[in-house]
Amino acid sequence: MDAILQILRDEGYSVSNELASYYSYVDLWKKWWEGYVPSVHDYSQVILDGSIRTFKRYRMNMAKKVSEDWANLLLTNKTLINVDDEVSQQYLAGDAVEQNEGVLGDNHFWENANLLVENAYAAGTGAFVLRVKDAQLKSSTLIGGKVKITYIDDAAMIYPLSWDKGEITECAFGSVKYLNGKRHLYLEKHLLTATGYKVVNEYYNYEQEKPVKVAVPEGLIEEFQIDCKLFYVVKPNLANNIYKNSPLGLSVYANSLDQLAACDIAYDNFVYDFVLGRKRVFMNQDIISMKDGKPNLSETMETRLFYSMGQKMPNENQLFQEYNPALRITENKEGIQTALDILSANVGFGQSRYSFNDRTMTTATQSKLSNKDLTESVAKQRVMIEEVLKGLVKSILWLGRNIIGEKVNEEAKVTITFDDSMFQxxxxxxxxxxxxxxxxxxxxxxxxxxxxxxxxxxxxxxxxxxxxxxxxxxx
Known part of the structure; x- marks a missing residue:
């Protein structure tokens, strides 16, 4: 959002043009996830009368499917987060198996985290941000309250301020809020200090083109100091070949846009062969009863099937002729499958992830043995997910002990157990x-x-x- 970039620059933060321009890529990746990219899905053709008409392609929306599949491979409600301290485990998630209670349960963690990973893998970046709801401020330190997990699933609302080798150390998070029916821009900045972080909350009236700073809503603390990191960035574990030094992530399909387009073009052709390949019957006018100068066909007759040729049939003795064009089903399916195979390999799934032809099911064991590329890619991506989850849990336990007053152990060992049932x-x-x-x-x-x-x-x-x-x- 250009408004946030301008606010940060006005406040003296240096936002390079290279980083600012990177958000145009984020916008493009989001359009693919949404399923409609005008430059690809709108096309024009000259029709018989010489006029130009614009058409929309039929779409497979594989960008969203790829993102969903990555999220389901990396973080679901079957993932287990265990702490080797019973009190801490209860506070975090309730029991060690279901994990639907505690802080995670209160924040509907599993469903929201899965959606966050999907969006992060689509647009390149997402973030977990911890807040302490209903806390009080005493000597610039928070007291009491309860932990709230905020899921920043829009990469366009994440603005790195400082980073080191791709790791974001200071960051601003934006969001649009409505107060009394008026649109506001909420900006939350996490700024590194000698002992921890300073968190600054700002509100801007966003009814006009230029945001105007206003007082923060009642109950929101404008500024506080905390000795704990409260944000954890999620992004695909991929080298960024668009902007090598970018702190923002790379969409998992950033280098597969041509393959996504190929899938939609092939599918569009497949559908249109059915549309254009409809059966037709050309009829001699002599066998059609007329009423008021127009063909009088039965109301139950499929009128789109019949076409009057006057009395000019190819054979003067011929009263009707059927036309059954070839649908090219096999060729179209092979074209779509080829496009899917290339896309699947490009996004890290290997070539056998998607099948447009195969009507049989493959067992998990067969999938594991036949798709080494997928298992290696998943292992690589889980390195990042595991690091984020462990950091997030440590910060939750730190807040629980030092701010909220729970008898938890922030130094307890955290173990992440991923769901491998799809491979085993x-x-x-x-x-x-x-x-x-x-x-x-x-x-x-x-x-x-x-x-x-x-x-x-x-x-x-x-x-x-x-x-x-x-x-x-x-x-």
């Missing part, structure tokens, strides 16, 4: 694990660590408390 035959793995328990090769507590997400101490304690725990098929 979980039932077969569990059966094998249980067999190894029966054979004495493994211990029962190891099962709890692997499949319940518990740490070793907790798992051993649970087994010791109840030796009557029966595993399916185990004695």
């Amino acid at each position: 035959d979980i039932d077969a793995e569990k059966a094998q694990f249980l067999q190894e328990i029966r054979d004495g090769i493994r211990q029962k507590w190891e099962y709890r660590v692997k499949y319940f997400g518990e740490d070793e101490e907790t798992a051993k304690g649970m087994v010791q408390q109840d030796e009557e725990i029966k595993f399916p098929g185990a004695e």
Whole structure:
């Protein structure tokens, strides 16, 4: 948003032209995610009478599909975040398995985080921002309240102020708010200090072309100091070949725009072959009854099927002629599949992710064995997701202990367990694990660590408390 860039420059922040121009790429990537790029999806043709008509392409909207799939591979409600301190775990997420309570549950974390990753992978950048709702300010320090997680899923609202080798250390986050029916611009700046961060909140009346600064709403603290980082940026783990030193991320399909266009062009041709390939029957006027000078056809007759040729049929004795054009289904499907294969490989999924032809299902085990590119790409992207989640959890626990007064341990070990069910035959793995328990090769507590997400101490304690725990098929 140009208004935010101008505000930051007016306040003395240096925003390079190179970084400012990068937002034009963000805007283009968002258009692909939305599914409509005028320069690609609008096209003109000269028709029979010599006039020019504009048409819209039929679209597959693969940019959104790619982004959704990456989000589902990286962060879902099957992802587990475990802390090796029981009180801290309860505060963060409730129990260790369902994780629908605590701070994460209150903030509907799993569904919102999944949507954030989707948007971040589409437009290049997203961010988790922590706030303390209903806190009081005492000697420039926050007291009380509860942790609120804000999901900044619009890359155009993230403005890096300082960064080092791509890591954003200071940042401004913008959002549009409505107060008393009037549009306002909310700007939240996180500025690095010697001991932590200074957070500055600003509001601007945005009814006019130029925003005018106004007082912040009641209940919002204008400025405070905190010894903890409150924002964590999410972006694809990709080298930026558009702006090498950019602190903003690169869309996962930034280098696949031609492939996205190819998919839509191929699909548009596929659909139009059906539209233009409709069956037609050309008829001699002599077999059509007329009424008031117009053909009198039955109301139940598909009138689009029939065309009057007057009395000029190819054969003077011919009363009607069918026309059944070829639909080129096989050729079109092959063209679409080729476009999908190239796109799939380009965005890190390998060539076998999408199928326009295959009506059979592939098992997860087969998928893992046949698509090494996908598993390697997922492992690479999870490095970034894991780092963000661990940092976010540490900051939540720090706020819980130092601001809100909960008896949690911000130094507790945090473990992220990703959902690998799409790559594994979980039932077969569990059966094998249980067999190894029966054979004495493994211990029962190891099962709890692997499949319940518990740490070793907790798992051993649970087994010791109840030796009557029966595993399916185990004695």
